[in-house]
Amino acid sequence: MTEKKTMRTLAERRTQLSAIDAAILIGFFISSQIVMISAAAQTTLAPAKTRNNSAAMTGNNAPTLGNPSVIYIESDKSSVPLHPVSVNGTHAQATAFTGNGTLAGIPDTDTGTAYFITRPDGSVYTFGNGAVVSKVGNGILTYTFDAIGHYLPDGKLHDTGHIIVKSTSGNLDSLSEKIGLYKDWYDASGNGMTTMWFWN
Known part of the structure; x- marks a missing residue:
């Protein structure tokens, strides 16, 4: 009986020690994580380099837009009337x-091709895609675009938007990896004008 009692006492002590060891290990792990998080929070972030080698600060410095690199002016003609389409279940018009x-x-x-979705507040969301082809040389530039517009008292749809260059070739290859910001207008007959500024 004494031997069994002694064995049970030893087993209980082992269990107690295991529980104490576990508590110590958990406490050590938590304190280590806190120290790691604190150290990471105090680390100064270095400037990240973008693909065009300009510094993009990831710290507390405000980003700058710089200056437009290219100005583009275009006269446009859209097919009218617009025809109704469904875009992901939403009623839209296309041209x-x-x-x-x-x-x-x-x-x-x-x-x-451009798609127009009229919002409940009367604004118009426009999106689509296009391709610019050089008349001199063999340059091609493809892009997608998004814009928000409003009909003004002159009866024209006035948009402000952006394009993202998707691919370039030939003598338009220098415009790769650029984003364009633009303003345009279209009248009821489908005539329009676009002015665009490109940034790297």
Whole structure:
């Protein structure tokens, strides 16, 4: 009986020690994590380099837009009337457009498709895609675009938006990896004008 009692006492002490060891280990792990988090929070972030080698500060410095690198002006013509379509279950209208302009000093044509969704507040969300083809050389630039617009008292739809360059080739290759910000307007006959500024 004494031997069994002794064995039970030893087993109970082992269990108690295991519980104490576990508590110590958990406490050590938690304190280590707190120290690691605190150290990480105090680490100064270094500037990250973007693909065009300009510094993009990830600390407390405010980003800057810089200056536009290219200004693009285009006269446009859209097909009218717009035809109804469904975009992911949402009622929209679509049109094909063509334009002629000068991009980086190179005359070009621009063709694409635009989709219009009228919002409850009366604003118009426009999005689509297009391709600019150089009239001199063999340059091609493809892009997607998004814009928000409003009909003003002049009866024209005035948009403010952006394009993202998707691919470039030939004498338009220098415009790769750029984003364009633009303003445009279209009248009821489908005539329009676009002015765009490009940033790296």
